[in-house]
Amino acid sequence: MDAPVDDDDLTSIGLERTRTSVGRCEVVCFSPEHTGSFSGLAPSRARTVVEAWAERTRALSAMPGVRQVFPFENRGEAIGVTLHHPHGQIYSYPYVTPRTRRLVESIERFGPGLFQRILESEQASDRVVLRGEHFTAFVPFAARWPLEVHMLPHRHVPDLAETTEAERDELATMYLRLLQGIDRLYDTPTPYISAWHQAPVDAHRDEIRLMLQITSPRRAADKLKFLAGSEAAMGAWIGDVPPEKAAEMIRKAVEDA
Secondary structure, eight states: OOOOOOGGGGGGTOTTOOOOOOOEEEEEEOOSSSSOOGGGSOHHHHHHHHHHHHHHHHHHHTSTTOOEEEEEEEESGGGTOOOOSSEEEEEEESSOOHHHHHHHHHHHHHOSOHHHHHHHHHHTSTTEEEEOSSEEEEOOTTOOSSEEEEEEESSOOSSGGGOOHHHHHHHHHHHHHHHHHHHTSSSSOOOEEEEEEOOOSSSOTTTOOOEEEEEEOEEETTEEOOOOIIIIIHOOOOOSSOHHHHHHHHHHHHHHO
16 A cells, blocks of 8 residues: 555645545455345354454554544445345545544544543433443434434443453444344334444544444334435534434334344
8 A cells, every 4th residue: 555645735635636545445244144234143243243343443454554444334225235235344544534533623622531521421311222331322412313323432442443352242232232123113124324433543542432323314114314405505404303202212122122
């Protein structure tokens, strides 16, 4: 890999200029089956996938030119999926992603310990969906999507590679239960994007905490949320479902799963 242009030097590229791509994409097959998704895995297989995410995060982070590693899963045709075998992907970016850069700006504005403050606030709310010894899953106070769940570790961990064996054990179990619960909400499988937000490889690792984000555009059994004028054009989101109501629905579905 060639070393990428530093973020601070991007202005030197100018408008309508290009540079060599040095990123990487890997596919993680969850199962030898041709159909299904993570929610259908046996607990032992789910634990194996979590281990793969952690180890590939470690290996990819050590590659020259990689600045950020992003494991994720897209599920459902409504999300744009065309290959239906159970799998996820891991992207390795040669730059710090725009969302993470905005997160850094928020941390600078609100001060250190932002993730811990969010965690403590959510743990004291009615929006908790699932709580373990090492992780808490919740519907965020300002959820954008009809179905949106975040999960944070109780201690500061910058990425999956830095989790302990005990944390990975619990993570696999809780993640599987969350997805199984979401699939019980309706009579047909719910489309979703499952995203593992991790700190950059070489910056802000003391401020940015590992976070799982599950989002779905499904707002009813037969309805999807589409980004219309306010959201698509202006970035001003309108909530379709109160987060407390969404949390109650998901919490009951997880308990019944």
